[in-house]
Amino acid sequence: MTDSPSHEQAKRPVSAALAGPYGHPFHPMLVTVPIGAWVGSLVFDIASHLVGDPGFLARGAMWLIALGVIGALAAALVGFLDLFAIPPGTRAFRIGLVHMTLNLLVTAAYTANLLWRHADYRPDAGVAGGMLALNAVSLAALGVSGHLGGKLAYRYGVRVADEITQAEGFVPTHRPPRSTS
Numbered sequence: 001m002t003d004s005p006s007h008e009q010a011k012r013p014v015s016a017a018l019a020g021p022y023g024h025p026f027h028p029m030l031v032t033v034p035i036g037a038w039v040g041s042l043v044f045d046i047a048s049h050l051v052g053d054p055g056f057l058a059r060g061a062m063w064l065i066a067l068g069v070i071g072a073l074a075a076a077l078v079g080f081l082d083l084f085a086i087p088p089g090t091r092a093f094r095i096g097l098v099h100m101t102l103n104l105l106v107t108a109a110y111t112a113n114l115l116w117r118h119a120d121y122r123p124d125a126g127v128a129g130g131m132l133a134l135n136a137v138s139l140a141a142l143g144v145s146g147h148l149g150g151k152l153a154y155r156y157g158v159r160v161a162d163e164i165t166q167a168e169g170f171v172p173t174h175r176p177p178r179s180t181s
Contacts (some may be wrong), residue, residue, distance in 0.1 A: 002079065013018030025159040026078045031149070033071030037064045038110065042135050045127040058117075061127060065114045065135075072107040079103070092156040095148050099158050102145035109138040
């Protein structure tokens with residue numbers, strides 16, 4: 001299969017220095033920070049209801065949410081550049097817009113959650129039920145957005161090297177043994 005001109009355009013970075021070189025974008029690397037931090041914060045939120053001294057877990061969850069927000073902003077900056085590489089008017093571009101919108105909404109929800117926790121912080125208390133619920137709903141929305149991001153990369157090949165370049169990884173690195181007959 002040969003790539004169409006618009007498909008090839010979606011594989012190339014707008015700025016390799018800012019978004020990552022061809023076939024190696026920065027966005028997928030950076031999204032691991034907010035995902036990991038926010039999953040960890042939900043684990044800490046739940047655990048704060050299972051221990052006798054929940055304050056340290058509530059405080060840890062708040063720090064993880066803050067780390068996730070900072071990481072999400074960094075991932076968004078290079079994600080915007082990846083979106084600009086996709087030709088407008090295509091299915092991939094439309095999915096990219098939904099992916100971006102969901103991520104911005106999730107980041108806003110976690111920012112609100114962080115501010116709520118900061119305003120209602122009690123060093124000896126666990127995480128309030130509403131805060132935990134907002135965390136869980138936000139994480140579920142992040143999962144939907146991640147599915148869309150995966151569709152962009154794995155189904156439509158956005159910022160993924162073309163098949164000829166990928167095939168280089170499957171060339172044997174050594175010669176097979178010679179037969180002795």
